[in-house]
Amino acid sequence: MRGFSTLLRPGSNKIATSVLVRKLHTFPSHIAVAEEVKAAIHANEPVVALESTILTHGIPYPYNIEMAIELNKISRSLGVVPATIALINGVPTVGATDAELEYLCQPPADGSFLKVSRRDLAYMTAHGVTGGTTIAGTSILAHLAGIRVFATGGLGGVHRGAESTLDISADLEELGRTPIAVVSAGAKAILDLNKTFEYLETKGVHVSTYGPKGTNIPAFYSRDSGIPSPFNFDSPEDAAAVIHANSLLGLQSGMLFCIPPPHEFAIPAEEIDDAINTAVIAANEAQIKGKAITPFLLNRIFELTEGRSLKSNIGFVKNNVAIGASIAKALSLKEKESSNIINPAPTAIHVSPQSQKANESKAKPTPSSVDCVVVGAIALDLTCDMPFATLSSPSTYMHTSNPGTIHRTPGGVGFNLCLAASLATESPIRMISAVGPDCRDLHSALSLDMSTAPDLSGVLVAENGVTAQYIAMHDSRGDLIFACADMSLVERLSAAHIAFEIERAGPLKWIALDANLDHEPMQTVLTSAGKAGARVLLEPTASIKSQTVLDLDIGIYPRHSVEVATPNTFELEAMFKHARSKGLLEQPEWWKVIDACSTTADFRNAVEHMAKSRGLSELVDQGIVPMGIHMLPFIPNLFVKVGQHGVFSLQLMKEVKGRNVTENQISIASGLVVWRGNQLDGQNVCIVVRHHAPHSVDADEIVSVTGAGDSFVGVLLAELLDSDKNGVNVLEDIDDLDKVIDRAQRAAILTLKHRNAISPEIQNLPRNHA
CATH class of the missing domain: 3.40.1190.20 (Ribokinase)
Incomplete structure (x- = not known):
C-alpha cells in the first residue's frame, strides 16, 4: 500500500525532538501562554498584563512575592485574568504560575537574573536565560499574545543628563510602535520628566491622566509633576473608548494612562526630590550607568526615605493594577457591544x-x-x-x-x-x-x-x-x-x-x-x-479550510479536543500534508500514540487486501488509510467520504464492542479490520478500519449533488446525540456504528434526489436509537 513505508515509522526507530511546553503555534517565536490566558483571549474576556522587572529588580524579597500574589488577587476580584510576563529559562512566558513567580522573586545569589528589553529578547531566548521583562519587553510579548492593557508601576524614560549620555529607555521607543495601553503612575521620578513626555509626544504616544480636566501628569511617588497632561480621563470606560478607537483607526502606537498615586501612598514632591537628587549625586560619584542605574537609585532612595518609597511604590502599583484591570474589563465589554x-x-x-x-x-x-x-x-x-x-x-x-x-x-x-x-x-x-x-x-x-x-x-x-x-x-x-x-x-x-x-x-x-x-x-x-x-x-468543509484545525490547540489522544471529523479524500490529504509540513508528526506525544498502535506489516497487508478485494485499489494508491492513521492521534474518529465508493471509517479507541471481538479480526466480506496495539497510559489501544459500501442510485435520479x-x-x-441519550457509545460498537453509517448514507441519497441542499424526506428515515 503506497505510503505506509514512508508514513509510519517502525517502532524501533526513535527520533529525538524538543518541543517547548505550551508553544503557541500562531506566534512568531516560542511563547508559553498560560491556558487560562489563552482561553480568555480566545473568548475576548479581559486580561491585564503585568511586568516582571518590578519583581526581579524593583522590589526586594519577600515584598515582591507578596505583592505579586496580591496583584493577581486584585485582578481576579474584578473578573480579569492577570498575566505576569517574564523570560523563564529562555522561554518567553505570558501568565507566570505561582511557582514561577516565586522563582523570579528569589534571584540567585550572584544576581544573574537580567532585565529583558527588546534588544535582549532574541539573545536571551536563544541562550536559555531567565530575566524580568521591562515595559518594552513586556509590551512586545503582551502584544504578541493579544493582550491590550498592561498595568505597571512607572515608565522608563529620558534619564537626567541624557543630552550628553543619550541614556533613553527603550520603553519610550516601544510605546511609539506597539499598540498597547500602559497604565502607570507616569514615568519614574528619577528621570528627566519634561524631556520624557516631550519624547513621547514626538513618538505620537497618547498620554492621558486620571482625573478632571486640568489634572497634571503624576511624578511616580508624588501626585503632581507640574507637567500639564495632554488629555484626561475620568473612568475606566473613558480610557477603554480611547483604546478601542486607537484599534479601529489602525494606529500602531501605544497609549499611556497615568494614575496619580492615592493620597495615602503619595510622598510630597519636595521631600522625594531631595532624596532623588542625593541618590543621583551618589550614582554619578560611583559612575553607575546603563541598566544598573535604576536599581541603584531606587535602593538609595529607599534608604534615604527610611523605607517610605517602597511602601509608596507597592501601594500605587496595586492601585494601578486595579484601575488597569477595570480598563481591560471595560474594553472587553466595549468591543462586544460595538462589534x-x-x-x-x-x-x-x-x-x-x-x-x-x-x-x-x-x-x-x-x-x-x-x-x-x-x-x-x-x-x-x-x-x-x-x-x-x-x-x-x-x-x-x-x-x-x-x-x-x-x-x-x-x-x-x-x-x-x-x-x-x-x-x-x-x-x-x-x-x-x-x-x-x-x-x-x-x-x-x-x-x-x-x-x-x-x-x-x-x-x-x-x-x-x-x-x-x-x-x-x-x-x-x-x-x-x-x-x-x-x-x-x-x-x-x-x-x-x-x-x-x-x-x-x-x-x-x-x-x-x-x-x-x-x-x-x-x-x-x-x-x-x-x-x-x-x-x-x-x-472540514474544503481542502484549504481543513488545515485550519491543525493550527489550533487540539491536543493529542487521549487528551484531544476534536472527537469526530468527516473529511473527503482531498480534505484528508490536505490535513495530512499540513500536519507534516508544520512538524506536528514529530511531537513526542504523537509518536507515543503511533508506537502504541503497533501497526506492523501484517496490519498493513490486511488493510490493503481488504480494500483491494472491495474494489478500492484507487484509494489504496492514494494512501488514504495511512494518511488517516496519521491523523488519528489528533482526531480519533475519522469518517472519510469517498464519493461513489461510500465511506471509510478509521478509529482509534480503547475497546471494541460488538461481534464478540476479542483478538485481531479481519473480515474481507464486511470490509473490517480490527487491530489491537499495545497499552497507552494503562489503557488498551485499538485501530478499527472499516469500509462502508455505498447505496446505489441511478444517474437519472440525481437532481443535485x-x-x-x-x-x-x-x-x-x-x-x-440519540445514542448518547440512550447510554450507548456507537463510536465503540461495530454493529451499532454500521447501522449509524447506513442511515447517514441513506440521507445522502435522499438529498441527491432533491432540489434543496437538504431533503425534507430525511425526517421519515427509520431511527436506530429512538
Missing part, C-alpha cells in the same frame, strides 16, 4: 407571530437549553444547472454565457448540518451563526417550515454585513463543475458571541463545527466545548 456581528441578546432574529406560535407547539425544552449546537455558516445557495455542459467537454460552456436554470435555496455547511440533524432527531439543536439584514426574518428569507426548522436564536443580524453566499455550477448530470463561496461574514464570527451562546445553551452533549470559521472563533469553539463538557464533531455530504454528517450527528 458588527456581536449582540449578546439572544433575540436578534425576528420571528413572525405565526411562526412563533408554530414553533411553540413543538415539544422542545426552554429556549436556553439544547443538547447540541452547530457553529458555522448560514448561506443563500444559488445552484445553476447547465443542461448542455459536460465535464468532459469544457470548451462547450467555458468563456461564454450558458442557458440553464437557477435555483435559490437555503444553505451553508453549518446550516445544512443543523437542518439535517434536526430532521433526523427529536434532540433540540441550535444554530450559532450570523446573517446580513436581508435575512432579518430568517425563517421567511429562507422559506423554512417552522415545524422542522432548528432553533435559530443563536443567529445574529449584522446590520452592515452581507449574508454568506454560495454559487455552484452543475453539468447535465448534476455533477459540480465549479463553485464560488463568499463566507466572509461567518469567517469573522465573533469569538465572544460563540462563547456566550455555548454557555447559554447549558450542558451540551455535542458541538458541530463548520471549518468555514477563522482561527480565533474555531479555537473558541474548542475551548468552550471543554468548559461545556461537550464532544466536538468537525466538518449539493448537500449530500452535509446530509450524511447531519444524520451522523443526530445518531450520536
